[in-house]
Amino acid sequence: MTRGASRPSDDVFDYIIVGGGSAGCLIANRLSRDPAIRVLLLEAGRKDDYLWIHIPVGYLYCIGNPRTDWLFKTEPDAGLNGRSLRYPRGKTLGGCSSINGMIYMRGQARDFDGWATTTGDDAWSWQNCLPDFKAHEDHFRLDDGADPKTGDNSRFSDMHGHGGEWRIEKQRLRWDILESFAEAAVEAGIPRSEDFNSGDNEGVGYFEVNQRSGWRWNTSKAFLRPAKGRPNLSVWTQSHVERLILETSGSGRKRCAGVVVQRQGRSVQVRARREVILSAGAIGSPQLLQLSGIGPAGLLKQHGIEVAHDLPGVGENLQDHLQIRTVFKVGKAKTLNTLAGSVFGKAMIGLEYVLKRSGPMSMSPSQLGAFTRSDDSQPHANLEYHVQPLSLDAFGEPLHTVPAFTASVCNLNPTSVGSVRIRSADFSDAPAIAPNYLSTEEDRKIAADSLRQVRKIVAQPALAKYKPEEWKPGIQYQTDEELATLAGDIASTIFHPVGTTRMGRHDDPMAVVDSRLRVRGISDLRVVDAGVMPNITSGNTNAPTLMIAEKAAAFILQDAAENA
Structure with missing residues (x-):
């Protein structure tokens, strides 16, 4: 795994993953298992070598710290009587898993069955998501095999995995x-x-937590460490993506051919032979789509951005607890x-x-x-x-x-929804985040x-x-x-925050991605992060995000095999 400066021959990869957070780290691990596949993982933040990332109580020193946090704030919110809130998002390898509460929580079966109904794809049902949750789990309940009281561990092994990368322990x-x-x-x-x-x-x-022996267990440790030394995986930190590179074929079909990255004080272009995968989170991914001309046409024109694809759902449907x-x-x-x-x-x-x-x-x-x-x-x-x-x-x-x-x-299931919208065409400007909390009578x-x-x-x-x-x-x-x-x-x-690039059926005008997380109207571009959730889960959202990434990695490899 290389982290050094790029060379002229290093500007083309098979897959480019934008965002080295929870989803991005897992996908980078899964795709780079095949030595024939060249993978680039881009992270705007720094390495996760800051001590307070790894001490569990260190979230107190990571939230609100420019070393590890994007320092977003919400717009003044009528439901909060005009207040705006600090809106932490991880800016380091591991992303939000490096600064979050470490709580392992999947949600309720009905959440995923609802996704299956919304997308028309049974792949998202609880029974078909459960194997993706288990695939990367290393659950403490299964450390010793059978339950000491009953001699049987089926009640836990049916629901949990062991030996995977993602450690789950009791407090x-x-x-x-x-x-x-x-x-x-x-x-x-x-x-x-x-x-x-x-x-x-x-x-x-x-609550059960993502820790190992009293240390925070983030996705950089879990999924990038095991991939260290793979020559086909490159990880570039302090590399802020400015926009996507979009090309139009002779037939008029648009595809994502790569990204423009601000790195080491200059803009560089990096191209993808197969796909670009956005894993920049429910705030970063819609922002990057909008900056690249993919989103609500009116918003893009307002900021002088050429409309590559009018996709009105980009940045809408923001849901939060x-x-x-x-x-x-x-x-x-x-x-x-x-x-x-x-x-x-x-x-x-x-x-x-x-x-x-x-x-x-x-x-x-x-x-x-x-x-x-x-x-x-x-x-x-x-x-x-x-x-x-x-x-x-x-x-x-x-x-x-x-x-x-x-x-x-x-x-757990708010009916208030908000938005994430760019303020300008400058990629370094934070977007306007408007959750619209308590804006419905039901929520109040x-x-x-x-x-x-x-x-x-x-x-x-x-x-x-x-x-x-x-x-x-x-x-x-x-x-x-x-x-x-x-x-x-x-x-x-x-x-x-979830839902800002939500998945849906082909005839859903507000769906941003299809049920295999491919961006509508743009080939070779996917979104894989919490933004694709059509509805928020009934609990903490990090575990479902990892499940989404696990499933998406399989989608990506299946599609590549079919197109080979």
């Missing part, structure tokens, strides 16, 4: 306040869950607020991590999870809780000084109902010994309108 910590919250959730009618990833994630339990962060002060409870509130406490936290790779420095941002229904009329779990033994105003801000815990709750109603449900859980006997006191938003807010307005004041993104 290396325990907090009494979280144990009590879990028991309170059970008292409130939420069942225990042994496995959130079996197709139905309803229940309460601890908005989490409402409720905070409760507690008495006689150990929380991270108090534990990390002194020099001695911080020293002990550091020592535990150095010696055991456990404790608060091994924490993902959220430890305990719950999936449940906002009201009894819901046919499935439509809320996700992220519960933490700490509180702060926002990630990256200091911890509060009083003992407290946070119970964040999000609507679920926001109010979810806040009431948090109060119901916290009022259960299991938490009574801590005498929890609602701090944010405050018990004085009671009506639907008050609670929805307060949600707009205190809610923030949970960093799950």
Whole structure:
């Protein structure tokens, strides 16, 4: 695997992958297995050699850091009462897997069955996606073979894989306040869950995480390290793609022939014999398509860009999970607020991590999870809780000084949709990101109902010994309108943007790619990242993105074999 400067003979590859994040790293690994295939992986950020990428709690130092984050912000949002939000996206090898919460969460079977219906392609059904999830898994539950209690591991092996590149482990910590919250959730009618990833994630339990022995396990480690030394794989970091190179055949058919890259202070052209694969994420991929003349014609003309292909869905259908962060002060409870509130406490936290790779420095941002229904009329779990033994105003801000815990709750299936649109023809300008949170009555109603449900859980006997006191938003807010307005004041993104290059049927005017992720109207160009999701999954989105990449790699190789 080469990472050096290009030579004149190195400007033509079989496949060019734009984006060295979660999807891009996996695809680069899969395509370069064949030594006859030359693969170039382009990443705008730097190598993932920054220490805080690899220490789990280091996300606090990676989000908002230009070393690892694109530093996007949303447009002022009416649903958030005019606020704009920090919108972290990974800018380093590993992409968002280098700065995210490390939570391994597939979603619900119904999500993927819905994709199959939307695309008209059963390849996206739960049963046909499950093998793609399992293909790269290395799940801790299968480390020792059979279940020690029953001598049988079929209940896990049917759902999980072992020996793959993507390590999944249980968390290396325990907090009494979280144990009590879990028991309170059970008292409130939420069942225990042994496995959130079996197709139905309803229940309460601890999140499983992408870590190995207390270190973050990102996709650069998982998929690029094993490919190191393959002479047919080149990885160029600090290489920002300016636009796609589009050519028109004699028959009028347009194809993507390569990319123009800003690298080492100059623009260079790199060409692809077979395909260009966009894996720049739900923000970066639509931005690059629009800059290249592929997107809504009106938007492109507004910025003086020649329309190569009028594709109105590019940048539309932005969906995200908005989490409402409720905070409760507690008495006689150990929380991270108090534990990390002194020099001695911080020293002990550091020592535990150095010696055991456990404790608060091994924490993902959220430890305990719950999936449940906002009201009894819901046919499935439509809320996700992220519960933490700490509180702060926002990630990256200091911890509060009083003992407290946070119970964040999000609507898994929001009906509010937004957009990603370029601001100019300059590739270095960040796009306008407008999620349009809480813009539908349904989403505002679920926001109010979810806040009431948090109060119901916290009022259960299991938490009574801590005498929890609602701090944010405050018990004085009671009506639907008050609670929805307060949600707009205190809610923030949970960093799950999807849908901006969504897949669909051939007769769907807003579909950007077909069910094999090929861009409509442009040959030899695919999008493989979270942007292709037609609807957001019912949970965290990194695992589904890897599944998409696994399936896409098979599509790419199958198509190449058929066209050979």
